[in-house]
Amino acid sequence: MDERDVWRSVDPLGEALHLLRMRGAFCCSSELSAPFGLALPAIPECMMFHVVTSGQCWLEVEGHDRILLQPGDLALVRQGSCHQLVSEPGATPAPLFDLPREAVSDRYEILRHGGTGAATKMVCGAVRFDHPTARHFVGLLPEVIRVAASNAPNPEWLHGTIRFMAAEAEALRPGGETVVTRLADILVIQTIRAWLAHAPEARTGWLGALQDPQVGRALVLIHRDPARDWTLAALAKEAAMSRSAFAARFTQRVGMPAMQYLVHWRMQVAASMLREEDAGLADVASRLGYQSEAAFSRAFKRCLGVAPGAFRRDAEAHEWVLPGSLEKVRAPGYNALQE
Structure with a gap:
């Protein structure tokens, strides 16, 4: 198969x-x-x-x-x-x-x-x-x-x-x-x-998006393999939709564009790794598909408002984003990702 x-x-x-x-x-x-x-x-x-x-x-x-x-x-x-x-x-x-x-x-x-x-x-x-x-x-x-x-x-x-x-x-x-x-x-x-x-x-927001046949499939792919070099075209193909139709449907159901969600999700996984594992920043970056620690650090700070090293040192002080509450980000200094 x-x-x-x-x-x-x-x-x-x-x-x-x-x-x-x-x-x-x-x-x-x-x-x-x-x-x-x-x-x-x-x-x-x-x-x-x-x-x-x-x-x-x-x-x-x-x-x-x-x-x-x-x-x-x-x-x-x-x-x-x-x-x-x-x-x-x-x-x-x-x-x-x-x-x-x-x-x-x-x-x-x-x-x-x-x-x-x-x-x-x-x-x-x-x-x-x-x-x-x-x-x-x-x-x-x-x-x-x-x-x-x-x-x-x-x-x-x-x-x-x-x-x-x-x-x-x-x-x-x-x-x-x-x-x-x-x-x-x-x-x-x-x-x-x-x-x-x-x-x-349970029929709206992120949970509702999971139950959407096309968008839910794309979410599973992102969650299972966030390090993959996903593109909007690749996700649309997996969802058996045109690029433009998928982009509009994903944004409507999830509340943010697919590529923005991908970066956001990677940072949630990274935050979990930094809180609970002893992996170095270079290793975390590599496991999430980033070619360099610097590129990963820039994305992390842009998403969560704090550098990954500082986050790790004081993880309990940062109330990082949980999916489903994307509009209620509380991490200090957070700036919404731009497409």
């Missing part, structure tokens, strides 16, 4: 979901009794999840209506959002990391907290997304996603997974923490899939 046929068989949205490769920051089995309250801090680059296995609690996120979570309900809270879990409105929350917890492993803990009232059991945790496409994707999600057990798209599967997770959390058999964290990863992806299937906003 010709390599281009393999590319064309890819489901672009499925490709993005496949790249939601998570690394569990932590997973906690919580045994709570009313009255109780937990204050959870914002954890940079992590998404928090909460699954109620028995009892109930209220999820409070600033700027959103209070949400009642009951057995089988699952909620995701996007990165950067402080929130609270309380037994009833008005309960005083205690900072999560100030409470004593039993460490079962580096990634799995047990929390017992509250008074002498009604019991609630939950599995809570945080997952981190490593791939630039995944970070791009997560940046588009709403601040809070809730899937109620009563209207879950696959309720039997969801309920069975939650029951299995609860049983593993309680039994603490060898390898139990690994099973729980893997199941949590699956639940997070299933929750995102449920949101994608029903949310009108």
